[in-house]
Amino acid sequence: MKPFLRTTGRVAVLDRADVDTDQIVPKQFLKRIERSGFGDFLFFDWAKDPDFELNHPDAEGATILLTGRNFGCGSSREHAAWALQDYGFDVVVAPSFGDIFRSNSLKIGMLTVALPEDEVRALMAAGHGAELTVDLEEQTVGPYRFELDPVDRRRLLEGLDDIGLTLRHEAEIAAFEAAHPSRVDTRALP
Amino acid sequence: MGKTLFDRVWEAHLVAEPADQAPLLFVDLHLVHEVTSAQAFEGLRLAGRGVRRPELTLATMDHNVPTDDRPADELAAAQLEALRRNCEAFGVRLYATGSGREGIVHVIGPELGLSQPGMTIVCGDSHTSTHGALGALAFGIGTSEVEHVLATQTLPQRRPRTMKLEFSGSPPLGVTAKDMILGAIGRIGVAGGTGYVVEYAGEAVRRLPMAGRMTICNMSIEAGARAGMIAPDETTFAFLEGRPAVPKGAEWERALDRWRELPSDPDAAYDRVVELDVGGLAPQVSWGTNPGMVVPVDGVVPDPSDFDDPSERDAAERALTYMALEPGTPIRDIEVDRVFIGSCTNARIEDLREAASVVAGKRVHPRVRALVVPGSAGVKRQAEEEGLDRVFETAGFEWRRAGCSMCLGMNPDILQPGERCASTSNRNFEGRQGRGGRTHLVSPAVAAATALAGHFVDVRELALEPVA
Numbered sequence: 304m305k306p307f308l309r310t311t312g313r314v315a316v317l318d319r320a321d322v323d324t325d326q327i328v329p330k331q332f333l334k335r336i337e338r339s340g341f342g343d344f345l346f347f348d349w350a351k352d353p354d355f356e357l358n359h360p361d362a363e364g365a366t367i368l369l370t371g372r373n374f375g376c377g378s379s380r381e382h383a384a385w386a387l388q389d390y391g392f393d394v395v396v397a398p399s400f401g402d403i404f405r406s407n408s409l410k411i412g413m414l415t416v417a418l419p420e421d422e423v424r425a426l427m428a429a430g431h432g433a434e435l436t437v438d439l440e441e442q443t444v445g446p447y448r449f450e451l452d453p454v455d456r457r458r459l460l461e462g463l464d465d466i467g468l469t470l471r472h473e474a475e476i477a478a479f480e481a482a483h484p485s486r487v488d489t490r491a492l493p
Numbered sequence: 494m495g496k497t498l499f500d501r502v503w504e505a506h507l508v509a510e511p512a513d514q515a516p517l518l519f520v521d522l523h524l525v526h527e528v529t530s531a532q533a534f535e536g537l538r539l540a541g542r543g544v545r546r547p548e549l550t551l552a553t554m555d556h557n558v559p560t561d562d563r564p565a566d567e568l569a570a571a572q573l574e575a576l577r578r579n580c581e582a583f584g585v586r587l588y589a590t591g592s593g594r595e596g597i598v599h600v601i602g603p604e605l606g607l608s609q610p611g612m613t614i615v616c617g618d619s620h621t622s623t624h625g626a627l628g629a630l631a632f633g634i635g636t637s638e639v640e641h642v643l644a645t646q647t648l649p650q651r652r653p654r655t656m657k658l659e660f661s662g663s664p665p666l667g668v669t670a671k672d673m674i675l676g677a678i679g680r681i682g683v684a685g686g687t688g689y690v691v692e693y694a695g696e697a698v699r700r701l702p703m704a705g706r707m708t709i710c711n712m713s714i715e716a717g718a719r720a721g722m723i724a725p726d727e728t729t730f731a732f733l734e735g736r737p738a739v740p741k742g743a744e745w746e747r748a749l750d751r752w753r754e755l756p757s758d759p760d761a762a763y764d765r766v767v768e769l770d771v772g773g774l775a776p777q778v779s780w781g782t783n784p785g786m787v788v789p790v791d792g793v794v795p796d797p798s799d800f801d802d803p804s805e806r807d808a809a810e811r812a813l814t815y816m817a818l819e820p821g822t823p824i825r826d827i828e829v830d831r832v833f834i835g836s837c838t839n840a841r842i843e844d845l846r847e848a849a850s851v852v853a854g855k856r857v858h859p860r861v862r863a864l865v866v867p868g869s870a871g872v873k874r875q876a877e878e879e880g881l882d883r884v885f886e887t888a889g890f891e892w893r894r895a896g897c898s899m900c901l902g903m904n905p906d907i908l909q910p911g912e913r914c915a916s917t918s919n920r921n922f923e924g925r926q927g928r929g930g931r932t933h934l935v936s937p938a939v940a941a942a943t944a945l946a947g948h949f950v951d952v953r954e955l956a957l958e959p960v961a
Contacts, residue, residue, distance in 0.1 A: 319807070373684040379617060466540070469645045485521075490548045
């Protein structure tokens with residue numbers, strides 16, 4: 304995973320609440336077994352509408368998405384986070400996020416920033432294409448400060464591999480396994 | 494201060510609490526399916542890692558599989574084949590299509606007795622919350638996390654907050670577990686449970702059979718909660734006893750002793766408590782494009798101007814446009830083209846019995862195309878032994894093989910643009926059942942009655958036989 308320190312880029316504004324992961328990447332693209340190339344399918348059905356927010360010429364090349372509350376609710380498909388990242392977004396700013404989407408995004412190094420709704424609105428007011436700086440070291444988006452779990456923050460700043468981190472606790476995992484007999488054995492099933 | 498069911502399961506699975514990582518939780522059971530696993534296995538391959546505990550892992554095929562004789566499309570077939578290859582290469586047990594043991598992952602876990610009280614269970618699917626009905630801590634994960642669990646059998650997790658959702662009172666005849674959870678989501682909203690593990694409690698929950706409890710826990714994620722749980726009791730134990738993966742003999746007795754220790758203490762504290770009286774609850778029907786947009790079946794389509802919050806008003810307007818509905822239209826006047834009875838929410842044998850009791854001896858409305866899809870090969874066999882397939886087919890329903898089917902439109906079972914469907918599934922998002930399709934979430938009883946009438950029906954008005 305690439306370290307994330309700060310980014311300055313242009314914003315795209317998607318002022319909708321409860322955007323679910325079925326909209327972010329519809330089911331027909333979940334059959335692919337690759338991890339790349341999902342950007343082409345981002346908001347596939349909505350994007351057919353010429354008036355769709357991300358089709359606005361000023362939103363082109365945006366790297367920061369400003370959007371409504373509960374963004375990424377619904378299905379656990381990590382494809383939604385892959386699609387946003389592959390499309391070019393490094394950061395998504397919203398008043399709140401679906402839990403699984405948020406954790407998926409942080410796992411792949413795409414920063415999700417939760418700000419109070421009035422601050423998101425103030426950022427949205429500048430419109431598509433406005434320049435914005437997101438600084439993870441300082442924990443700021445433009446003029447606003449944001450909170451992030453210190454563990455997630457450090458992992459992003461240093462670009463650490465989560466599995467690698469966990470495997471440093473091999474001794475503890477092995478000790479737990481030794482002390483706790485398996486609850487089931489799927490190989491013993493009929 | 495007492496402990497909650499969640500506290501006990503969480504604390505019993507803490508492997509480590511590292512300073513530089515979230516607490517590390519041990520995973521007792523990892524369920525795998527074709528859609529969210531291919532990239533995880535590929536990640537293992539690239540890093541030269543294996544599956545740490547294949548005996549705690551089980552894979553099945555559900556999302557992509559056709560439920561009739563049509564072949565899987567090329568991409569779906571490739572994904573199913575990738576799962577087969579990956580399971581073989583990494584030594585993971587696979588219940589493939591046609592094995593006679595396959596089914597929707599959240600139906601077969603409990604059916605096999607793999608999902609047990611006090612366990613931690615994960616799967617790359619948000620409806621993993623279903624298994625919480627057994628008293629397990631079960632939640633959906635993304636593909637990076639699937640890879641993490643395959644490699645380490647653990648998962649770094651922040652401790653969630655706890656919510657107790659107490660269903661008080663006794664639901665009227667014709668009001669089911671599905672209506673209870675839809676009513677609850679309508680009440681707390683689609684993000685009301687975000688960051689929480691919800692424990693469902695109260696007399697109305699205690700009286701539910703396991704299938705109803707699974708329906709409720711299944712839809713926790715539709716309220717934003719990653720996990721829902723119900724304390725195990727005699728109903729749970731009776732359900733589990735004798736199932737293939739459950740301990741036998743003296744081991745069973747020891748398991749029972751452990752499981753009886755799990756329920757929350759009376760003085761346990763929760764971060765939030767919500768009470769919902771189901772005594773006056775009506776069957777619920779969704780009118781919009783998220784599962785919080787529900788009204789009673791005897792209600793009307795709401796007017797966006799009734800919403801104070803501007804973003805809710807926007808969402809309601811957008812939803813009504815998509816759903817092609819006018820404010821003020823009585824729900825019972827809405828005509829449907831399709832009926833789908835199935836999904837990890839409502840495709841267990843009890844759900845099929847509930848629907849069959851409404852359908853028996855009647856005919857599907859001529860305009861309606863109706864589908865019944867059992868949740869697993871086992872449910873299908875059981876239903877056929879009971880003659881339910883004949884009841885449905887005689888009435889004009891299609892009787893299919895097990896799979897996710899029309900819940901999510903990843904297989905040949907989809908709505909055509911503009912088609913309106915009464916569905917026992919869990920999500921009414923735009924395009925969920927097929928591009929341009931319009932989904933109304935309902936219980937199996939309402940879906941069945943709607944198939945007969947061609948429009949939504951208040952099943953409280955039918956002479957419903959109570960379903961055992």
